[in-house]
């Protein structure tokens with residue numbers, strides 16, 4: 001099938017998925033652009049509903065491989081202007097743009113064990129920060145990310161892009177409020193045994209390198225503007241601060257998360 005009109009219902013559908021959070025939620029699907037990300041979605045077993053491409057723009061081995069592996073019925077050729085219209089980067093559209101089914105939003109997807117490492121983010125508002133945390137979590141082998149309260153859309157195009165494909169490798173789930181989180185933590189403790197829930201705070205806690213991250217740990221990160229709420233702080237067992245010496249009042253939340261996770265992984269690798 002070749003689609004040559006931007007008013008084709010499938011293209012209009014994908015366009016709405018890119019623009020409207022409500023539409024994404026209604027249909028349980030979202031759009032991902034780029035060969036690496038589409039290949040990762042496929043490799044991780046996510047359901048690709050359509051994969052759009054323009055024949056003459058498909059050049060890389062990887063893109064050809066992905067198209068080859070997929071059921072031909074979901075691979076849909078577009079004319080160059082239609083692909084450009086659909087792309088988030090019209091000046092340089094990716095070889096592949098896919099419509100992907102979102103998995104069920106379920107905390108049970110976050111793996112639990114006696115050496116688990118997971119992240120809780122309270123009300124992240126910036127898609128770049130959320131995407132960067134998911135990307136770091138993937139790179140450092142973190143088991144899952146839990147989003148607490150109202151958040152930026154995990155499946156919005158800016159978040160998806162910022163994850164650079166890691167969205168498909170790390171389980172991410174939402175919990176509505178601190179009571180829901182506390183109930184999940186209680187359940188985790190039944191399996192993981194001793195679990196430490198560590199609040200990261202911009203000041204007034206012991207330095208992060210003095211904290212023991214070797215057992216089952218959940219690292220808690222606050223909202224970009226307000227930090228960690230009192231209610232959330234109350235369900236944490238400890239707090240850690242990355243020492244800062246300059247004039248900055250705090251670190252960016254994704255940067256702080258990366259530093260703390262690096263320290264946790266360093267300690268775990270050292271085993272000491």
Ligand SMILES: C[S@@+](CC[C@H](N)C(=O)[O-])C[C@H]1O[C@@H](n2cnc3c(N)ncnc32)[C@H](O)[C@@H]1O
Pocket residue numbers: 200201202203220221222223224225226227228240241242243244250251252253254256257
């Ligand atoms: C931009 S900061 C929030 C700033 C907020 N005004 C406050 O005072 O908490 C966002 C989050 O990043 C983390 N963070 C930022 N700087 C940190 C630091 N130096 N040590 C540990 N965590 C930090 C905390 O989780 C914080 O809630």
